[in-house]
Amino acid sequence: MKVHILDDWFDTLRTLPSYARLQGHEVTVWTDHTEDIDTLARRLQEAEALVLFRERTLVTAALLDRLPGLKLISQRSVYPHVDVPACTANGVLLCSNMHSDTPSVAASELTFALMLASARQIPQQMASLRAGHWQMGVGQTLAGRRLGLYGYGRIAKQVAVYAQAFGIKVWWWGSDEGRARARADGAELAPTAPAFSPTAILSACMSA
Numbered sequence: 586m587k588v589h590i591l592d593d594w595f596d597t598l599r600t601l602p603s604y605a606r607l608q609g610h611e612v613t614v615w616t617d618h619t620e621d622i623d624t625l626a627r628r629l630q631e632a633e634a635l636v637l638f639r640e641r642t643l644v645t646a647a648l649l650d651r652l653p654g655l656k657l658i659s660q661r662s663v664y665p666h667v668d669v670p671a672c673t674a675n676g677v678l679l680c681s682n683m684h685s686d687t688p689s690v691a692a693s694e695l696t697f698a699l700m701l702a703s704a705r706q707i708p709q710q711m712a713s714l715r716a717g718h719w720q721m722g723v724g725q726t727l728a729g730r731r732l733g734l735y736g737y738g739r740i741a742k743q744v745a746v747y748a749q750a751f752g753i754k755v756w757w758w759g760s761d762e763g764r765a766r767a768r769a770d771g772a773e774l775a776p777t778a779p780a781f782s783p784t785a786i787l788s789a790c791m792s793a
Contacts (some may be wrong), residue, residue: 589613589628592642622645629648635658642666656678658678693743729752733757735758736760736763
């Protein structure tokens, strides 16, 4: 089978144990990105299977119509970038092990890591240590503070899980539909949009 892997910017898939499963297949790895449909159609003209990296390339009906040999699209995430009805119309099987409500763990972990790095001055402390000095500050405690999250989606909900484990109080705001879902789940909403502003939340944090 002719397999094409799109948008593997750092050429990482070849280093993963799962790559061995492609042994015996003709594999092409694209380490750049293009949004030009003519370029994509030309590159993938002989592709029988596509492996996608997250939501980097749009797989539209216009593109699928130009890939007559394509039979399979595989990826490991949600697929708002793939035209599912067009896949059905073109006889292309779309496979993913995630549904729309699956937590986005990687993005959420990075978000919380950046929060910790900021609160605890980790980059500055490391720079001070490497310069031959000692502690350059004491940082801030996150427990008891309030975190404002906008948009009741996969990433924010997982960030809230981490925040609550650290004893952080979470306030939500977003669209009417998002606030309704948050309220139905028992989440705490900011009383008003102005109360959700960064200045207001910072004041609440400092007085906590």
